[in-house]
Amino acid sequence: MENYNETSTDFILLGLFPSSRIGLFLFIIIILIFLLALTGNLSMILLILLDTHLHTPMYFLLSQLSLMDLNYISTIVPKMAANFLLGNKAISFIGCGVQSFFFLTLAVEEALLLTSMAYDRYVAICFPLHYPIRMSKKVCVLMITGSWIMGSINSCAHTVYALRIPYCRSRAINHFFCDVPAMLTLACMDTWVYEYTVFVSTTLFLVFPFIGITGSYGRVLLAVYRMPASEGRKKAYSTCSTHLTVVTFYYAPFAYTYLRPRSFRSPTEDKVLAIFYTALTPMLNPIIYSLRNKEVMGALRRVTQRICSMKV
Numbered sequence: 001m002e003n004y005n006e007t008s009t010d011f012i013l014l015g016l017f018p019s020s021r022i023g024l025f026l027f028i029i030i031i032l033i034f035l036l037a038l039t040g041n042l043s044m045i046l047l048i049l050l051d052t053h054l055h056t057p058m059y060f061l062l063s064q065l066s067l068m069d070l071n072y073i074s075t076i077v078p079k080m081a082a083n084f085l086l087g088n089k090a091i092s093f094i095g096c097g098v099q100s101f102f103f104l105t106l107a108v109e110e111a112l113l114l115t116s117m118a119y120d121r122y123v124a125i126c127f128p129l130h131y132p133i134r135m136s137k138k139v140c141v142l143m144i145t146g147s148w149i150m151g152s153i154n155s156c157a158h159t160v161y162a163l164r165i166p167y168c169r170s171r172a173i174n175h176f177f178c179d180v181p182a183m184l185t186l187a188c189m190d191t192w193v194y195e196y197t198v199f200v201s202t203t204l205f206l207v208f209p210f211i212g213i214t215g216s217y218g219r220v221l222l223a224v225y226r227m228p229a230s231e232g233r234k235k236a237y238s239t240c241s242t243h244l245t246v247v248t249f250y251y252a253p254f255a256y257t258y259l260r261p262r263s264f265r266s267p268t269e270d271k272v273l274a275i276f277y278t279a280l281t282p283m284l285n286p287i288i289y290s291l292r293n294k295e296v297m298g299a300l301r302r303v304t305q306r307i308c309s310m311k312v
Helices: 021-050 057-086 093-126 128-134 137-164 180-184 192-226 231-259 267-291 294-311
Strands: 011-013
Touching (some): 011 057, 021 057, 021 267, 057 093, 057 137, 057 267, 093 128, 093 180, 093 192, 093 231, 137 180, 180 192, 192 231, 267 294
16 A cells, blocks of 8 residues: 655545556556547547638537537546656645636536537527527627636635645545545545535536436427428438437436435446546547538548648
8 A cells, every 4th residue: 555645735646547457458548538539629629610611600619519628638637647657646735626626617618518509409400590690609609608607616616615624534535636526535524515515516507407408409309300301301310319429428427426425426436437527528529520420521521622732
C-alpha cells in the first residue's frame, strides 16, 4: 500500500487502472479513445465552419456540442494519464477545485445543449413554417449562452461547497478525477444537506431535460410516421434516432450515478459509469453524427476536394 502524507492539503486520486498488465491495456484503450475524441470533435468543428451548406441552426448546435466534448474529455483524461505514467497521483487542492468546476460546468452545458438540439428537431419537423423564426441565429446564441451561464452557476455552487467543508480523514479520493460526491466521503461532517442538493440539481439538469427530450422526439417520431414515404421521411427518422441514441448514452449512466443514495453507491461502479460520460460519449458523438448523416459526409467530400484542388 502506498503511503501518502496525511497532513498535506493535496488530494490523492486513486485512479482507474490497476498496477498490472491489465491496467496498462486499459490505459492504452483510454488513450486511443481520447485521441479519437479529439480528432473527431475537432474535425466536426472545422467541417461545419468550412462548409457553408452546414451553416444552419442544427449544425451550429452540433459544432457547440463538439466544442463541449473537446473540453469535456480534455478536463479529465490528460490528468488521469499523467498520474498513471508518472506514478504521482497527487492533485493540489486548487487543482481539484478547478477540475471539478469545469467538469460540472461542461456536464450541465452538454445536457442543456442536447435539450436545445431536441427542440431544434421538434420545430423543424413539426412546425417547419415557423422554423426560421423559432430557430433564428439569435435564438441559437441565447440557447448556448444560457447553457454556459446555468452550467457555470450550478458548478460554482457545488465546487465552492466542496472546497469549504473540512476534510479530516484520508485525502485519497477513490476515483480518477475530482468528483464532488467522491470527495464528500472524506469529509468529517454530515453532508446530507449537500447530498440533497445533488439530487435536486440532477433532477433539474438531467431528469427534467431528459423527459423533455424524449417527449419532443416522441412527438417528432409520431409526425415522421404520418409522413408519406419519401427520402425526407427517411432522413428525419434517421436524424431523430441518432439524437436519441446520443441522449440516452449520455443521460442514463449520469443520472443513475448521481441519483443513487450514498449507501447504494460503490466506487468501482461509479468509475465504470463515469467512463461512459467522460470518455465514450465525447468519442461517439462525432462518429454517430457523421457516419449516419449524409449531409456531413457530403460536406466532408466537398471540403476534401477543395483542399486537394488547392494542393494541385
